[in-house]
Amino acid sequence: MQLQLAEFHHFEAAGQPFLYLVPSGGIFALDSLSRQAIELMRQQPYEARELHSVLVAQGADSDAARECIEELVAARALAPEGGWKDAPDEAPAKFPLQTLVINLTNQCNLSCQYCYEFGEDKVATPEGKPKFMEFETAKQSVDFLFAESAGRKSVHITFFGGETLMNFPLLKQVVDYSREQAAQRGVSIDYSLTTNATLLRPEIIEYLTANAIGVTVSMDGPKEMNDQLRVFANGKGSYDVIVPKVRELLKQHNTRPIAARVTLTSGVTDVIRIFRHLKEEIGFHEVGFAPVTTSPNRLYAINEKGLDDVLAQFEQLAYEYRDYALRNELHGFSNVSDTLSELHQGISKSHPCGAGLGLLGVGPSGDISPCHRFVDSDTHALGHVSSGIDTAKQQEFLTKGHIHAKYDCHTCWARPVCAGGCYHEAFVRYGDTGHANLHYCDWIRGWTDLCLRIYGEIATHNPGFLNHFEQRKAA
Numbered sequence: 001m002q003l004q005l006a007e008f009h010h011f012e013a014a015g016q017p018f019l020y021l022v023p024s025g026g027i028f029a030l031d032s033l034s035r036q037a038i039e040l041m042r043q044q045p046y047e048a049r050e051l052h053s054v055l056v057a058q059g060a061d062s063d064a065a066r067e068c069i070e071e072l073v074a075a076r077a078l079a080p081e082g083g084w085k086d087a088p089d090e091a092p093a094k095f096p097l098q099t100l101v102i103n104l105t106n107q108c109n110l111s112c113q114y115c116y117e118f119g120e121d122k123v124a125t126p127e128g129k130p131k132f133m134e135f136e137t138a139k140q141s142v143d144f145l146f147a148e149s150a151g152r153k154s155v156h157i158t159f160f161g162g163e164t165l166m167n168f169p170l171l172k173q174v175v176d177y178s179r180e181q182a183a184q185r186g187v188s189i190d191y192s193l194t195t196n197a198t199l200l201r202p203e204i205i206e207y208l209t210a211n212a213i214g215v216t217v218s219m220d221g222p223k224e225m226n227d228q229l230r231v232f233a234n235g236k237g238s239y240d241v242i243v244p245k246v247r248e249l250l251k252q253h254n255t256r257p258i259a260a261r262v263t264l265t266s267g268v269t270d271v272i273r274i275f276r277h278l279k280e281e282i283g284f285h286e287v288g289f290a291p292v293t294t295s296p297n298r299l300y301a302i303n304e305k306g307l308d309d310v311l312a313q314f315e316q317l318a319y320e321y322r323d324y325a326l327r328n329e330l331h332g333f334s335n336v337s338d339t340l341s342e343l344h345q346g347i348s349k350s351h352p353c354g355a356g357l358g359l360l361g362v363g364p365s366g367d368i369s370p371c372h373r374f375v376d377s378d379t380h381a382l383g384h385v386s387s388g389i390d391t392a393k394q395q396e397f398l399t400k401g402h403i404h405a406k407y408d409c410h411t412c413w414a415r416p417v418c419a420g421g422c423y424h425e426a427f428v429r430y431g432d433t434g435h436a437n438l439h440y441c442d443w444i445r446g447w448t449d450l451c452l453r454i455y456g457e458i459a460t461h462n463p464g465f466l467n468h469f470e471q472r473k474a475a
């Protein structure tokens with residue numbers, strides 16, 4: 001069998017060489033013999049038999065050399081002539097829905113300037129549509145979820161807004177109705193919500209706790225950072241209003257971890273300080289960061305230098321995460337957990353995320369969208385919960401979003417985890433959900449390489465910690 005080197009990204013961790021195999025998404029630790037085999041293959045292609053003879057001539061045991069070659073082929077580090085086949089070209093014809101994001105309202109009591117729903121780069125066209133979802137539409141949404149998730153043993157509802165808690169009575173009705181429907185079908189269901197925390201009150205916290213509803217709070221750090229853009233309509237910052245409520249939430253809600261989600265903008269890039277504040281001073285269990293999605297000319301957009309600075313701070317926190325992991329402790333920097341989880345599962349994505357596939361959004365009007373960020377956008381609607389999904393539009397969206405349709409990504413080693421990046425970001429930047437997010441390739445590759453090194457160190461020194469990611473997978 002004629003062999004050739006397959007596509008991989010080489011990295012070192014814990015003093016040992018590793019290969020990240022593309023496109024399979026596998027991670028392979030090289031011992032001295034497999035390293036030798038790879039070095040030989042780098043110089044010229046060999047037949048399997050020839051490679052074996054050369055390794056033996058260089059002093060390797062014959063059985064060990066054979067096993068080594070077999071392992072490298074099985075791991076897809078070495079490929080038969082013509083290489084391994086990539087993921088199939090077509091978007092899957094039918095993929096059972098797992099998560100429905102229900103936007104209970106498109107109204108919000110804050111006026112965060114960077115908001116993708118109300119800000120300058122918004123894609124929503126809410127004019128003439130309901131501001132608050134009716135129970136009838138919510139029921140149809142739940143029925144739609146169960147109809148489209150047929151075959152799944154568990155489904156998930158995420159409540160979203162606007163500000164989600166502005167329609168808390170409907171949230172409770174949806175939980176009651178969907179729980180009843182799930183029980184009738186023998187399916188398990190769980191819930192989460194995202195909120196700006198301004199409307200939290202004791203009875204809401206009690207309800208969220210009793211029903212094990214996961215909570216993510218959008219918050220940008222200490223007062224002087226949070227209040228730069230997370231403001232009420234009169235310009236007043238929201239920090240002083242939300243902090244006592246968040247502290248109460250963290251004190252009472254003990255049935256699910258509570259996360260903070262930070263949007264980084266040009267004036268808010270002090271990642272380490274934000275993390276310390278939210279994790280240690282406020283007490284969130286997890287903190288995740290995302291650079292703002294925006295056109296590059298907005299005042300709050302982060303420039304390239306700012307992104308480099310953010311990545312350097314991410315690196316510091318990621319190494320802290322590693323130190324915690326080696327002591328079997330949870331650190332709480334969720335960007336690392338999310339990427340390690342994908343690496344551990346050997347994910348090789350045909351699409352950047354579940355939008356339009358296993359995840360859909362529903363707006364207050366009942367319009368279906370690829371995810372919560374496209375809710376209320378006429379251009380991106382994929383049907384209505386009363387009539388079902390428009391499969392032609394869904395296919396068009398997924399075909400455009402497939403990694404094979406993104407020419408620039410074809411030779412990129414980070415494509416198993418990136419697959420071109422967020423559709424919403426692509427639309428805001430390039431006016432096309434199917435465009436690769438080429439403005440942040442260096443960032444993605446830098447971040448993926450860093451997480452691979454962290455993964456390699458944990459896999460070498462405390463492999464048991466990686467079981468956390470098995471649990472996340474099962475969840």
Ligand code: SF4
Nearest residue numbers: 409412415418420441
């Ligand atoms: S968007 Fe950039 S980083 Fe992502 S897969 Fe494509 S080329 Fe690679």
Ligand code: SF4
Nearest residue numbers: 353355371422423424
């Ligand atoms: S399109 Fe973007 S915002 Fe929507 S689910 Fe995917 S990654 Fe998230």
